[in-house]
Amino acid sequence: MYVIVIYDVESKKCNKLHKYLKRKLNWTQNSIFEGDITKAERVIIKNDLKKLINPKEDSVIIYDLPDKRWINREILGKERNPHQNII
């Protein structure tokens, strides 16, 4: 399965989430990560994220897609991570 993870957390927690997600997924732009993972890996990521965030303040969105071939990504303006622009 393919996931897109977007986080919106307190600024002091950004670095922690970025570091964590960088080990698990590919960084797309700012607070957006993507990756091809197994269902088991998704469970681990979800559980870890729940521990890392404060549910009253922070939020993380996980989009699940059956396959990365079904999505196309287009970036307008500045590219923050041009090396991973092609899915």
Next chain:
Amino acid sequence: MYVIVIYDVESKKCNKLHKYLKRKLNWTQNSIFEGDITKAERVIIKNDLKKLINPKEDSVIIYDLPDKRWINREILGKERNPHQNII
């Protein structure tokens, strides 16, 4: 087609983009919008966004999906827009 639009722009431009996208798509969370649109509408949105942003400073990501049935969205933590939580 179904699109997910995520913007990262200078704070003074956030309101302008939010207002624009709210007229065209459904607001999901913070700087994330989604919606079922035609290819012609996508062209208009892309062109309008290109005019609204500064390509040297801002960035907008557009994910295209053939159909919203292919994606599942899960929100961890705080829901910013609970009324539109179901795709």
